[in-house]
Amino acid sequence: MLNRVILIGRLTKDPELRYTPAGVAVTQFTIAVDRPFSSQGGEREADFIPVVTWRQLAETCANYLRKGRLTAVEGRIQVRNYDNNEGKRVYVTEVIADNVRFLESNRDSGGSRDDGGSYGGSAPSSNNQPSRGGNNNSGYSRGPAADPFSDDGKPIDISDDDLPF
Amino acid sequence: MLNRVILIGRLTKDPELRYTPAGVAVTQFTIAVDRPFSSQGGEREADFIPVVTWRQLAETCANYLRKGRLTAVEGRIQVRNYDNNEGKRVYVTEVIADNVRFLESNRDSGGSRDDGGSYGGSAPSSNNQPSRGGNNNSGYSRGPAADPFSDDGKPIDISDDDLPF
Amino acid sequence: MLNRVILIGRLTKDPELRYTPAGVAVTQFTIAVDRPFSSQGGEREADFIPVVTWRQLAETCANYLRKGRLTAVEGRIQVRNYDNNEGKRVYVTEVIADNVRFLESNRDSGGSRDDGGSYGGSAPSSNNQPSRGGNNNSGYSRGPAADPFSDDGKPIDISDDDLPF
Amino acid sequence: MLNRVILIGRLTKDPELRYTPAGVAVTQFTIAVDRPFSSQGGEREADFIPVVTWRQLAETCANYLRKGRLTAVEGRIQVRNYDNNEGKRVYVTEVIADNVRFLESNRDSGGSRDDGGSYGGSAPSSNNQPSRGGNNNSGYSRGPAADPFSDDGKPIDISDDDLPF
DNA sequence: TTTT
DNA sequence: TTTT
Numbered sequence: 133m134l135n136r137v138i139l140i141g142r143l144t145k146d147p148e149l150r151y152t153p154a155g156v157a158v159t160q161f162t163i164a165v166d167r168p169f170s171s172q173g174g175e176r177e178a179d180f181i182p183v184v185t186w187r188q189l190a191e192t193c194a195n196y197l198r199k200g201r202l203t204a205v206e207g208r209i210q211v212r213n214y215d216n217n218e219g220k221r222v223y224v225t226e227v228i229a230d231n232v233r234f235l236e237s238n239r240d241s242g243g244s245r246d247d248g249g250s251y252g253g254s255a256p257s258s259n260n261q262p263s264r265g266g267n268n269n270s271g272y273s274r275g276p277a278a279d280p281f282s283d284d285g286k287p288i289d290i291s292d293d294d295l296p297f
Numbered sequence: 298m299l300n301r302v303i304l305i306g307r308l309t310k311d312p313e314l315r316y317t318p319a320g321v322a323v324t325q326f327t328i329a330v331d332r333p334f335s336s337q338g339g340e341r342e343a344d345f346i347p348v349v350t351w352r353q354l355a356e357t358c359a360n361y362l363r364k365g366r367l368t369a370v371e372g373r374i375q376v377r378n379y380d381n382n383e384g385k386r387v388y389v390t391e392v393i394a395d396n397v398r399f400l401e402s403n404r405d406s407g408g409s410r411d412d413g414g415s416y417g418g419s420a421p422s423s424n425n426q427p428s429r430g431g432n433n434n435s436g437y438s439r440g441p442a443a444d445p446f447s448d449d450g451k452p453i454d455i456s457d458d459d460l461p462f
Numbered sequence: 463m464l465n466r467v468i469l470i471g472r473l474t475k476d477p478e479l480r481y482t483p484a485g486v487a488v489t490q491f492t493i494a495v496d497r498p499f500s501s502q503g504g505e506r507e508a509d510f511i512p513v514v515t516w517r518q519l520a521e522t523c524a525n526y527l528r529k530g531r532l533t534a535v536e537g538r539i540q541v542r543n544y545d546n547n548e549g550k551r552v553y554v555t556e557v558i559a560d561n562v563r564f565l566e567s568n569r570d571s572g573g574s575r576d577d578g579g580s581y582g583g584s585a586p587s588s589n590n591q592p593s594r595g596g597n598n599n600s601g602y603s604r605g606p607a608a609d610p611f612s613d614d615g616k617p618i619d620i621s622d623d624d625l626p627f
Numbered sequence: 628m629l630n631r632v633i634l635i636g637r638l639t640k641d642p643e644l645r646y647t648p649a650g651v652a653v654t655q656f657t658i659a660v661d662r663p664f665s666s667q668g669g670e671r672e673a674d675f676i677p678v679v680t681w682r683q684l685a686e687t688c689a690n691y692l693r694k695g696r697l698t699a700v701e702g703r704i705q706v707r708n709y710d711n712n713e714g715k716r717v718y719v720t721e722v723i724a725d726n727v728r729f730l731e732s733n734r735d736s737g738g739s740r741d742d743g744g745s746y747g748g749s750a751p752s753s754n755n756q757p758s759r760g761g762n763n764n765s766g767y768s769r770g771p772a773a774d775p776f777s778d779d780g781k782p783i784d785i786s787d788d789d790l791p792f
Numbered sequence: 793t794t795t796t
Numbered sequence: 797t798t799t800t
Binding site for chain 4: 463464465466467468469470471495496497509510511532534538539540541555557
């Protein structure tokens with residue numbers, strides 16, 4: 133009925149932009165969020181939370197976010213599952229973001245109107261499709277090697293069926 | 298730096314109250330949160346999100362929440378990991394709740410001052426320890442069969458080290 | 463940069479649906495949110511928070527919400543100001559809602575697909591305009607007596623300029 | 628039942644630390660939060676939202692926050708009212724913060740363990756009382772000139788009765 | 793492996 | 797398998 137998440141943390145790596153077979157942009161990154169207390173051993177701890185963005189927001193994130201940047205993410209928790217190659221059901225929990233705010237300016241970025249940040253649907257005349265012509269011969273659709281997130285050890289499991297809207 | 302989650306949904310089962318070896322109360326339940334859109338096939342979908350509560354709040358949830366009840370949960374996302382029996386690292390994502398609101402009254406409950414609901418630290422004179430005498434001979438500390446959540450297929454992996462505060 | 467509010471409480475009155483001079487639907491209501499603690503005198507207290515919804519969401523709220531209903535509201539805080547008839551600047555703080563969830567079913571309502579609740583933009587084929595023909599001769603545009611919120615003592619101060627999107 | 632606000636914006640002025648007659652620290656500041664869209668005229672707009680912090684958090688905010696700093700605030704909406712000197716009831720809406728994160732480092736601050744930020748109750752051995760000796764002859768209790776917020780045109784209206792916990 |  |  134209601135599902136809202138707000139996070140502030142730092143990217144653990146540069147974001148990765150890919151395209152679904154139908155040509156929809158999707159970007160994944162992980163945000164490290166420091167916990168408000170130390171562990172019993174005294175060391176600082178963090179939660180490493182996977183974030184997924186789609187369409188226009190995916191492309192904006194891929195363009196402006198970089199490893200280490202302080203970032204605010206607003207979205208919802210999604211729990212996906214799939215059967216892995218051993219036939220075992222695996223559950224994946226991610227935050228599907230609809231609003232990302234860049235809290236540290238990108239020295240090399242062109243002037244953004246909002247001192248950083250992007251709403252899911254805020255690009256007025258964007259069609260939320262990759263502007264790469266009619267042939268969506270993206271890496272994504274070509275096979276495992278180019279599929280989203282496969283290079284960080286996660287299975288190939290984002291498809292057009294996962295489109296959140 | 299900031300990690301906040303608010304969910305409204307329904308419990309998929311009665312909550313399960315257990316105790317850590319040190320005698321700290323911990324309750325786990327799953328909340329089904331309907332997505333705001335239907336899948337491409339047209340059927341309704343939901344995210345099934347695991348929730349953990351500790352101490353006084355754990356005991357209140359165990360007492361008042363039941364399967365199917367509409368419930369609001371406020372907390373933070375936590376990502377734990379442990380090595381399973383095949384030596385593989387497994388990641389578990391849960392919401393650690395610090396505020397739970399009971400949105401459907403429990404016909405058989407005594408009159409709560411707040412028409413349902415409980416803050417993590419709101420019980421004024423609670424010591425957040427199970428009131429079961431000095432001997433914490435809880436099921437939890439006795440062995441795998443009685444350990445938290447093992448009966449729903451999850452490994453035994455909540456210990457006093459997981460205490461969030 | 464980021465402005466997010468989530469409230470759960472009860473309507474203090476039936477909502478009021480009006481139209482701007484340009485014919486845009488706007489509904490106002492107040493939600494009473496119990497505080498999580500009692501005052502020093504011991505009595506229960508609540509915050510009475512004004513909520514505004516626009517367009518399709520305004521019409522859905524006017525149709526389904528009623529006084530006393532338990533309701534979840536998601537939106538942003540907006541602070542407007544205007545000069546009153548004594549030339550003094552007055553500040554008005556409201557929650558502009560983009561998501562409202564009906565937590566208590568309306569016995570007399572037709573079957574909603576979502577057991578209650580409505581997203582700001584979720585009505586697929588709604589044009590977010592009042593379906594009252596080309597002549598927007600609404601009460602709102604006619605004069606004080608029919609203007610939004612004037613009957614609860616608030617000045618007439620919502621115009622098309624206040625449209626949040 | 629539930630009342631949660633999360634804001635990210637910039638302080639419009641340095642915060643003001645005062646003490647109630649009973650000696651409880653209270654800090655007020657205003658945070659400017661840019662709206663995610665421009666007005667019809669095209670200019671950027673912002674909401675100016677008053678924030679109040681109490682006790683230890685008040686002192687931390689007074690020490691570390693400065694005009695212009697990017698800041699995240701977590702709390703609840705509170706609506707107070709009082710009768711002004713003309714006998715008219717005035718409503719004041721504020722965010723009572725329980726968590727404030729400093730998103731821009733204070734060049735001149737000593738090394739904070741948390742790269743900025745403070746939870747309401749996180750100072751382990753703080754007594755939440757001003758460390759100014761037994762005589763609470765604070766400016767607050769002495770008269771209008773030193774009273775909280777009076778210098779920005781707001782009436783003198785915070786007392787110990789307003790303590791949120 | 794799920795709620796209504 | 798991680799950010800500062």
